[in-house]
Amino acid sequence: MKNQKIVVVIAAHSGDFEQASRLINWIGELDGKLPYWLIIAVDQTVEVPRFTALHEAAKKVFNFVRTITLKVPETGWKPNTMFMYCAKYVHDNFSLPFLWLEPDCVPLKPGWLDAIAGAYNNSGLRYMGAIIEQTGQKNLPPRHLTGCSVYPNDAFETFDKMAEVTGGRQAWDIAGGELVATAAQNTPLIHHFWGEPKKWPVFVETKTPDMPENNVMLDFIKPEAVLFHRDKDSTLIPLLRKAKPAAELTDAELEKLTAPETPAPNTTLE
Numbered sequence: 275m276k277n278q279k280i281v282v283v284i285a286a287h288s289g290d291f292e293q294a295s296r297l298i299n300w301i302g303e304l305d306g307k308l309p310y311w312l313i314i315a316v317d318q319t320v321e322v323p324r325f326t327a328l329h330e331a332a333k334k335v336f337n338f339v340r341t342i343t344l345k346v347p348e349t350g351w352k353p354n355t356m357f358m359y360c361a362k363y364v365h366d367n368f369s370l371p372f373l374w375l376e377p378d379c380v381p382l383k384p385g386w387l388d389a390i391a392g393a394y395n396n397s398g399l400r401y402m403g404a405i406i407e408q409t410g411q412k413n414l415p416p417r418h419l420t421g422c423s424v425y426p427n428d429a430f431e432t433f434d435k436m437a438e439v440t441g442g443r444q445a446w447d448i449a450g451g452e453l454v455a456t457a458a459q460n461t462p463l464i465h466h467f468w469g470e471p472k473k474w475p476v477f478v479e480t481k482t483p484d485m486p487e488n489n490v491m492l493d494f495i496k497p498e499a500v501l502f503h504r505d506k507d508s509t510l511i512p513l514l515r516k517a518k519p520a521a522e523l524t525d526a527e528l529e530k531l532t533a534p535e536t537p538a539p540n541t542t543l544e
Contacts, residue, residue, distance in 0.1 A: 350442025401458035415451030
């Protein structure tokens with residue numbers, strides 16, 4: 275099966291830069307060299323030697339790497355600034371869709387990116403990711419596509435028309451709400467579990483009755499998933515590393531997983 279390629283985008287600031295570094299290194303452990311393009315966007319608060327080292331490490335994992343820096347304003351919804359900048363950058367410089375891969379995402383098995391790219395290509399829809407249904411939380415739409423998803427090349431044009439996004443009043447995925455969810459493929463390949471504020475999933479090898487409710491084991495993750503979000507404190511990768519190495523997806527498994535369901539940068543490194 276010939277997969278449509280997608281651009282992978284990882285954006286990081288000084289607070290989650292080390293997690294972004296661990297993510298890229300983990301991808302290399304899983305897959306070796308990937309025939310995909312990677313865009314790394316870093317806030318200007320990250321020192322040049324740090325993101326230069328990350329750029330060089332990423333070149334060992336992805337076929338093409340471009341690192342850009344941007345200045346994130348002190349006010350407003352900072353993740354929106356990074357997302358919109360990157361979405362416009364992809365739109366202006368590439369003619370491919372992109373996967374927004376946040377630093378607290380964790381690929382789960384070799385072949386994960388081929389599976390996601392193939393499923394998106396077969397879906398025929400503009401977006402693909404985990405669609406979350408409203409369960410009573412305040413200030414949330416009835417349905418929304420989570421931020422860590424695959425976006426069309428022109429996604430910037432859609433979100434740029436939303437005052438909640440450009441005005442920094444609401445996260446882009448929440449502001450997109452039903453409009454984006456209606457045009458999205460809900461995929462089992464991405465297991466999204468946000469948890470609660472300051473109470474995200476914490477992965478443990480063995481759980482005992484006295485542990486907090488948000489402590490979970492590897493079997494918490496849906497078996498069909500190839501990407502998990504969110505691993506806020508980096509407890510998942512060590513457990514995956516200790517677990518029996520997962521075999522690379524067979525052609526039959528890949529076909530099943532990907533079958534469709536009913537402004538210029540301040541710094542650039544290449």
